[in-house]
Amino acid sequence: MKKDFSNLASEIIEHVGGEDNVQSVVHCATRLRFKLKDREQADKQAVDDLDGVIQVVESGGQFQVVIGNEVSDVYREITKSTSLGEEGDSGNKDNGADKGNLFNRAIDIIAAIFTPLLGALAGAGIFKGLLAVFESTGVLTTDSGTYQIFNAASDSLFYFLPILLAYTSARKFDADPYVAVVVAGALFYPDLVTFGEEQGTTDFLGIPVILTDYSTTVIPIVLSVYVMSKFQAVLNNWLHSAVRMFFTPLILLVVMVPLTLIVFGPVGTVISGWLADGYSFIYDGSPMIAGIFMGVFWQPLVIFGLHWGFVPIGINNLTIHGVDTFSAIIAPAVFAQAGSALGVWLKTRQTKVKAIAGPATISGLFGITEPAIYGVTLRYKKPFILGAVAGGIGGAVVGLSGASALAVALPGLTTLPVYFGEGFALFCVAIAISFFLAAILTYLFGFKDELEDATPSQPEPSKTAADTTTGKESKLALSSPLQGAVIPLDEVNDAAFASEAIGKGVAIIPTEGKLYAPADGTISTVFPTKHAIGLTTEDGAEVLQHVGLNTVQLDGKHFTTYVNQGDKVKKGQLLVAFDIKGIKDAGYDITTPVIITNADNYLDIIGSNDGNVQSGDAIISIVNNIKE
Incomplete structure (x- = not known):
């Protein structure tokens, strides 16, 4: 029987100050991310006490409600009962009311743009990894019709990523999402791509234009849609309501498509190159040190919701290099927290703790670590620290292996095919080391069951x-x-x-x-x-x-x-x-x-x-x- 999440959804909205107090709400793999108009109207403790809420975290300018694996169900109920979310006008817009600092705004923008795509990215990533396994083992050949159809299904999201980002960016920046999609589509319109391959460069009204392939890119379209949103607001103020519906899209297309090809495309490509080169400089300098650092600190970043700031790095690596080593070096950190939760489950004799630690371990193995972190490891502190240490050790091994991801995916058992290729065997060894090392260290040193101290000796009177x-x-x-x-x-x-x-x-x-x-x-x-x-x-x-x-x-x-x-x-x-x-x-x-x-x-x-x-x-x- 399907669980009813409508009550939980309505109670969350009530305790964050009501629908009118919500500027925007999105969700990622485990948490609802609210942007509130007035934080003082929200009752954090009341939300935290709700049955079904793991924890409330305030970070990056967001009021984040950690739900766990059922977050999408709660979010769906919110969109049904309010005008918030995908179908509502409040959506993921940045209407200028955000007074947070630049860092908070950057995290908020990245999260709002990428979180709606998380499920599709994960599914396509797993599919792409499985296809690589089938090709490598001879189950499918690249010249077969079956392979080509499956390849189109798994790769279309990444190829047409600018179009999807155009839509989510438009919702965030309060621009016309359909005009934004048209602008993105123009970037790799087939005739224009063919013309670019033949000519290389051309001109627009005498202005030089460098034509290149913008499929799979991220930064150019985000820059373009942001500027378009500002221009659209100006046009809507200038144009009479009688003609605004037709002339605003017309002017936007006439201006933004050439401007994107002339300015934002090349600028975004340069920024993407800098980002990729910067990451490569750090990683190539010492893959093991990079693995240790990210293995230790990845889960603390997850706690505060700051891990979204690294999402563009992984996607950009795929765009520039075709593979992403960043996703690989953070994978042991995920498995390590699941291992720490397992260590607690094995050590405790308390039914209540076992009931939390067991499911949290399973959830962590499939890439969702928030239940393990908030419900178990961070609660007892030492398991979290030992998990971070084990994640760093595993990250070092992954760095040594040279393993990389073929697509975007949450690290977990189901996404292992995404990492198939060079260093895959040692990658599997690394995540196994992190998982079992964290479990063993937690069992031996990181957790002391309260039941073991049921009859403590009375302490001597304290002295000065x-x-x-x-x-x-x-x-x-x-x-x-x-x-x-x-x-x-x-x-x-x-x-x-x-x-x-x-x-x-x-x-x-x-x-x-x-x-x-x-x-x-x-x-x-x-x-x-x-x-x-x-x-x-x-x-x-x-x-x-x-x-x-x-x-x-x-x-x-x-x-x-x-x-x-x-x-x-x-x-x-x-x-x-x-x-x-x-x-x-x-x-x-x-x-x-x-x-x-x-x-x-x-x-x-x-x-x-x-x-x-x-x-x-x-x-x-x-x-x-x-x-x-």
Whole structure:
């Protein structure tokens, strides 16, 4: 019996502030990506508590609701019951209301353009990989009619990719999607392609035109549609409503087709070449190092939804080189998180944890890691870290193998044929290493079942730092570096801090823009963007004070630092001054995590959640283990 997702869809829309508060909504493989008009109208906790929602993540200027494999069903119900999505006017448009910074806007644009194509890209990619296997094993030959028909079915999406991107780009930029498709089609109109092959260059009203094959390209049509959307808005303002319907498309075609062939096509081709050359420079310099780096950091990028920024690299590699090594080196990272979830499933004796970890493992093996990350590995921290390490090791092996993808696809068991070719055997070894290594490390070192500690021994009474020579424990206190309201870390609107993946502590919502030293110590880090300070106390605790969330993107604006790395400071000494109003007006959350990054060195980190504090009030107790 098919599950009904209508209630979940309506509850999500209600808790994000209603349909009127949604500027746009799209979905990728596991999450709904909302662009909200007013973030304050959304109740994050209420959405997070809904049955069927794995987690809510705010990143890249988006309110992201992680659903899992059933996200498309929930999205479909949203489009049925509202005017949002593919059939509605709210769609994926950029109507100028987006006031996010350039980085957030770039991620939002890339996600909106490519996510509608994700399913088709994955299906065509798998098909293309299977066809390569059939050809290599002699099941099909290239001169057979069956092969040619299958090849057309698997390759048509990639060949006509500019047309599909024209449509999704037009929806994002609020341009006429059908005119955009016509402009894209003109780029590789058969007669024009033939003319270009014969002539190479020609002219348009005396202006030189370099004719080339724009099939499979990405950047030229996106640039063209963006400019077309601005020109269309101007035309609609100029032209009378009586003739606008006919003359706006006419003028757009007359202007945009030549302009695309003369300007955006060549410029986009040059940018594509730079992008491909830049990636090749890094990869060719050391494929193993590139594999280690992406293997370790790919899943953290997924957590924040920033992995979409790398999608054009993979597609561009396919366009320029015909294969993509980037998709190959990130594959072990996916299998590693599935392995970590398996390690938890094998170790735990808790029915509830097994019920989450088992399906998450299976989902991860098929390329969907969000259930494993949010439901299991990030929740317990160490499994996530060990999975990242295993992913880095597997990435190094893939880099050594030289394996590459023949098409765009989510790394998983069903998409293995996409990687068929040079280095395929070692590629399979690499993902197996990542999966089983992550499972073994997690089972042995990364997860301690709570049921094992059902009858814990009572701890001895804590002592103060002055009593460290007479007992087995001591308690060190950190004072508040800020004046404001204390909240627990799990209420912070940032998955990395809220999950305690970076460290343990508290967060403060400041009411005064001054950050003071919480203890005597040495400044270990002053971030170039001035938004964060690292302090190592005289007792060895490593304290990170991170003013605001995502404020690194302000690049130091609204911040003034009064210390340098290596400075000795005293408790209560002014470290940073910052403009609370300026940061808020720029669209950033001012919540400031204060965390102990080396928390694993201590018995416990106890944070105070007692509401309002003054700078200097005790907020964190560090329980230390003292040798006799």
